[in-house]
Amino acid sequence: SVRPDAYQRTALEAAVSNGRKSMGWILSDPRGYTQTASDMNARNEDFRRAAKIIKGWRRATKNRYADFAMKSFHIEQAVYAHFSSNPSTTIFDAVFEVMRSIPSLIRKAQFRDRANGRVFIDAYVESLETPQRDLIEEAADYFLMQLEQVKDEKGISSLFTGGRYRRPATEEFLFDKGIPTLVQSEMRIVAKALQGNGFPQKILDAVGWIAKSRHIEFRVREPAPECDYILWKVRNDNSSSQPRGEITKHHTQNDPERTAYFGRHYVEAYAILAGVCIARARQEVVLQTQHQAE
Template sequence: MDEGRSLELFFDSISLGTMDEYQPSIESLTKVLNKKYYDAESIDDHCIVVGSVGRKTAVSKTSDLDLLFILPHEVYTRFNAYESNGQSALLQEVKNAIRSRYPKTKIKGDGQAVVVSFTNRAYSIDLVPAFEQSDGTFKYPDSNDGGSWKITNPIPEQDACSDLFLATNGDGKRLCNALRIWKNTFGFHFKGLLIDTLVDSFYSSDNRSEEPYDLLTDLFEYLSNQDQTQSFWYALGSNQHVTNDDNGAFVLKAKKAHDRLIKATGSDERECALIDLFGKSFSDVVVDGTSNYEEKEWSTKYGVVVREQFIEDLFNVDVRRSMRIDCKVSQRGFRPTLLRDMLAKHLPLLRGRSLFFFVDDVDSFAGCDFYWKIRNCGEVAFQRGCVRGAICRGNEIGTHVEETAFIGPHYVECYAISNGVCIARSRIEVPID
């Protein structure tokens, strides 16, 4: 592998280039709300792009866009006077104003934002009505738990990211992008603002490498040394609290990523390590690569054409929640056993077993469609012409049934799809002895 060139292409490919894709929607929504609240026809006033896109740390194929629309203060006075949950009423009013322009579009009030899900576009917009304060912060509604007003401060966060990019010659941005691809590949929740904050604090530490591979290694080591029990971090620029969601899952996963990178010595091993961490986003751009050498040899030897599918080719991937799948292994005359328990105890999984895969806590994914991928990649699969790797839609209850047919390495992945976006994924290894 040409490591330097491959990493350069990887970073270039995952960076969000322009706002051209989003601009028509931003202008249209801005025009609607300016007409209602300011009696003006402007397409660019009172609207601020925030979130990862606003901080310029979003990756390509970003599936949602966060906007603040600044409302007149008299609107705040009107809804703050409600006896109960004026915040919900405000969201409903904004939602109805947008619906007058998009009557066939899926629009809903969602706690703190009005979510506009365009059926003909590969993204949705979370629009937050807000009121600018004298100190430059913004007050916005939260309709949860009876309603309240919250404060956000995105401009200093954007400025801090710009300073980071300038001070690091763009490497800070590349690392923010790479961590988003990593969490999407492994399927766990890692807040975008927390990613950017930790990358910024990483650059406040000492002894960083300059070579891209070693820089990634240092970053994962830094993440692995974070306190998994810490309740919050102070956001870059604004010093707002960024809470620790998902029990700090990123800490243990970063330790595994660091170990994977540091143990890879030769070029081929380093290539495989990068593919393991960043998935198809990296494998697609490898220059002079030799990964999956055995599979290429088996494919030639047995005349098998491999047509593996990847979820990234079917849907935008933006993992927002963690998901876990498990499997009940059963055979006649024996009590079903969880596959993860068998693997933990190093018990063999033999042929002729029934496998019942299921999504844990499936009720929390109500409204999602489930897709499954069964991948077998050992020599026996090539020898028999039974290589699998297609992605198929599953049932609405998040279950899938298979049988163990022949020995070799297998794995199963499940994807939760919401509004055309993969918001969660999980994988389990199925080594058949």
């Protein structure tokens, strides 16, 4: 299960208690469901908190994109189902898991009407058009990307900007693997450009300027955080014919990596302990044009 860090749980709770307009409790329950929700909240107050966070995301996205079609009541039912299966879950766990499940929630109707078991209350998803499904999934991706960066209450506002992210088919994120990010330790990457092709060995600085046709080894600077293993991600510039974005275990997919495309790229490392990312680091890699000196 997810082990929420105190600062992220506190930040999420504070965002709810501050009464942001984007997270107002939406009274969209049909008759008969309000009491069910109240009973669940009596058992675990994080039910209402988690629902408010995700509804806030929905409202912000709807305000920005008129075609955003996910229903508020659908979200509440998904949150209710999560709490029913996980009675002691927390606000962070619930938000993370429900947002991760968005693609499956809009794939087919799943929630039967309690008054009429032949009717699905989320039947509308069956008629969603491809652009509508894409928008919902891209908005959920954006939310989860921002959630990985949250460190305090100030960072919570990034969850409610209504953004979307259209990833290339090859790109992966930790949340795809069910790994939450709850940073507890510092970590840095050492990027060593190897000697060859007339170039001397060098260590990349934070800016990451490097020439084409170099070979780079990426390692975590010692002492590394105590963890079970390190995951690595290589993401090329969007203008590249191979944007990549795969996540691999222990080292980058190619070790060493070869610089081949001009543009701004990056490599990230994630320290994983008990299924949670407890430290992360990023190294920029900027390939220079023929008119720029190394």
